[in-house]
Amino acid sequence: MSEIVADDSSDLHGVKAVLEGTLDLPPTTLIDRRIVQNVCNMVGTRGVRLSAAAMSAVLLARPELMKNNISVGIDGSMYQFYPNFEQDLYKVSSVFLDPDFVQNRLKLRLAKDGSGVGAAIVAMTVDRDRA
Numbered sequence: 001m002s003e004i005v006a007d008d009s010s011d012l013h014g015v016k017a018v019l020e021g022t023l024d025l026p027p028t029t030l031i032d033r034r035i036v037q038n039v040c041n042m043v044g045t046r047g048v049r050l051s052a053a054a055m056s057a058v059l060l061a062r063p064e065l066m067k068n069n070i071s072v073g074i075d076g077s078m079y080q081f082y083p084n085f086e087q088d089l090y091k092v093s094s095v096f097l098d099p100d101f102v103q104n105r106l107k108l109r110l111a112k113d114g115s116g117v118g119a120a121i122v123a124m125t126v127d128r129d130r131a
């Protein structure tokens with residue numbers, strides 16, 4: 001999806017390569033490729049909005065966290081590879097949160113293998129609480 005959205009060539013050659021090469025679809029027209037790129041853009045925009053809403057909900061539930069600088073670790077290929085995802089996430093977060101907080105105190109960071117690290121922390125906490 002990231003490759004499709006990032007393709008800015010006039011004939012959407014990169015989109016063609018993904019559709020016909022990677023996905024082994026029959027030959028596509030430029031109109032087909034534009035439609036696919038538009039759908040991918042819509043899915044990406046939805047992903048940014050859902051991510052911003054979820055992150056903002058957690059921060060709004062814990063307002064004391066927003067009094068200082070805060071770093072939020074984000075895992076996933078959308079954040080890592082999707083064009084402008086990080087910048088758009090800041091922008092959309094400003095709809096839910098104080099724009100000054102988002103611009104000056106919120107730091108978004110790539111957290112590789114975040115779910116694995118989270119599971120390890122939960123397991124450690126459970127083990128510690130049993131003792």
